[in-house]
Amino acid sequence: MTSESATPLRTPLFQTHQRLGARMVPFAGWEMPLTFAGQVEEHRAVREAAGLFDVSHMGQILIMGRGAEAFLQELVPGNVAALEPGRSRYTQLCNESGGILDDLIMTRLGGEEFLAVVNAARRAVDLAAIRGRAEAHEGDVHVVDESPRWAMIAVQGPEALGILEKTLPGTAWRATPPFSFHVLDEGGSTLCISRTGYTGEAGAEILCPGEEAEDWWNRLLAEGAMPCGLAARDSLRLEAGYCLYGQDLDEETTPVEAGLAWSCAWKKPEHWPGREVHERQRSGGPPRRLVGLLSESRRPLRAGDAILTEDGEEAGHVTSGGYSPVLERGIALGYVRPPFLGGDRFQVAGRGKPVPVSKVRPPFVRRPGSN
Amino acid sequence: MDESKLLFTKSHEWIEPEGEARRCGISAHAQEMLGDIVFVELPEAGRKVSKGEEFIIVESPKAAADVYAPLSGEVVEVNEALEGDPALINKDPYGEGWLVKIKPDGTSGTDDLMDARAYKDSLEE
Known part of the structure; x- marks a missing residue:
């Protein structure tokens, strides 16, 4: 089945969500919880305590074989060899052409074995692209789609790691920094603890069969994590300034335009797809650049809204908009063209009166101990 | 506010059935569909509105909704408390979450407005 299939896919937690009274919605070919108690309440729980997210729709792709590291070093802009x-x-x-097919978290499980965690809606595209390139490395690189096997649960917030410690036996994974990954043997079954997330808070994502x-899920819930849906996940990642594929990132957008140049290994010698375009934009400036916008009003900003200069000249558009429950103001990510990039003050025009906004460098909300 | 005494529109507004200046707002069903309300754009007091005219915008993080005037008349008062706490509409849609008071000018009828029971039935159709 692919994300285009008519019947939505369900995660192993579908019935659990229904029992908790979640409002379910179709998302990237899956039937996922939008809200449980309510978006703002869930958002605040993650900022102040801990929230629990079902992210089992995400894809897990294993890349292994004696040529895996060299293959990946030429596949993605990041420095895989240094992992x-x-x-x-x-x-x-x-x-x-330099456009982004997907954004992902790459982990070295060990030696020549790597795990890519990818967006649900892009899994098929990613697999085709990775397998297409792996053909030239026949026998040295194996690509396995592990997605159907794994469920993924994110526990996020200042109390998230404490809750995990109460839930999990053993100490090997504790006191490890963000972006570390542990494989635990849990009575013959595998459990992975990834110190990553999409909320800007401390926490982890766990992978289990x-x-x-x-x-x-129930063990984490019993320790006090609040179940959260996609709505809160979206407002949390927006406050944290994280791009969302399909909104802020797409095949027409490069990492340099999206403000992701920090994640590219400019010093590595290997070519990666689109590198010439990325290098050119890096030295000469991209044709548009992602900016953060903070409104003076509570009014949520919306994807598709126009970004105008103070004089009303069109400078770009909003790609992710919303409301920050922490700042109690409208916030957005959007793209602005170079002649206007020096400006600090803009207006955002959707329905109703244009609202004044300030250009800010994301994150909108900076949190201690975040991933 | 006793919900059973209010009149409702098909577009989910409510209004008091009588009085010189009548409170109006959005129904419990409407606020539930919108989710957490974080912003309200209210008209100025003194504005004349025609029945069915968009005169208020109510926004949650996921959607913006127009509110239509349930009767023609003049907006004589707006609920200032909503500016600081728009979630009052979620907490108490028929009480503290009222939006404006309208003084009807008598040019629009109420025949198409529903009582609470008819409105409830219409939601189940």
């Missing part, structure tokens, strides 16, 4: 075993980093998969997901 220690049990460490992860954020990178992208790009096409030859689908049939064990409900048990882990």
Whole structure:
């Protein structure tokens, strides 16, 4: 089945969500919880205590074989060769024109074995692109789609790691920095703890076999994590200034335009798809650049709204908009063209009166101990 | 506010059935569909509105909704408390979450407005 299939896919936690009274919505070919108690309440729980997210729709792709490291070093802009075993980093998969096919977390499980965690809606595209390139490395690189096997649960917030400690036996994974990855043997079953997330808070994402997901979910719930849906996930990642594929990132957008140049290994000698375009934009400036916008009003900003200068000249558009429950103001990510990039004050025009906004460098909300 | 005494529109507004200046707002169903309300754009007091005219915008993080005037008349008062706490509409849609008071000018009828029971039935259709 692919994300285009008519019947939505369900995660192993579907019935658990229904029992908790979640409002379910179709998302990237899946039927996912939008809200449980309510978006703002869930958002605040993650900022102040801990929240629990079902992210089992995300894809897990294993890349292994004796040529895996060299293959990946030429596949993504990030520095895969520099990854220690049990460490992860954020990178992208790009096409030859430099546009982003997907953004992902790459982990070196060990030696020549890597795990890419990818967006649900892009899994099929990613697999085709990775497998297409792996053909030239026949026998040295194996690509396995592990997605159907794994459930994934994110526990996020200042109390998230404390809750995990109460839930999990053993101490090996504790006191480890963000972007580390642990594989635990749990009575013959595998459990992975990834110190990553999409909320800007401390926390982890755990990977477990689908049939064990409900048990882990309930154990984390019992320790006090609040179930959260996609709505809160979106407002949390926006406050944290994280791009969302399909909104802020797409095949027409490069990592340099999206403010992700920090994640590219400019010093590595290897070519990666789109590198010439990325280098050119890096030295000469991109044709547009992602900016953060903070409104003076509570009014949520909306994707598609126009970004205008103070004089009303069109400077770009909003790609992710919303409301920050922490700042109690409208916030947005959007793209602005170079002649206007020097400006600090803009207006955002949707329905109703244009609202004055300030250009800010994301994150909108900076949190201690965040991933 | 006793919900059972209010009149409702098909577009989910409510209004008091009688009085010189009548409070109006959005229904419990409407606020539930919108989710957490974080912003309200209210008209100025003194504005004349025609029945069915968009005169208020209510926004949650996921959607913006127009509110239509349930009767023609003049907006004589707006609920200032909503500016600081728009979530009052979620907490108490028929009480503290009222939006404006309208003084009807008598040019629009109320025949198409529903009582609470008819409105409830219409939601189940």
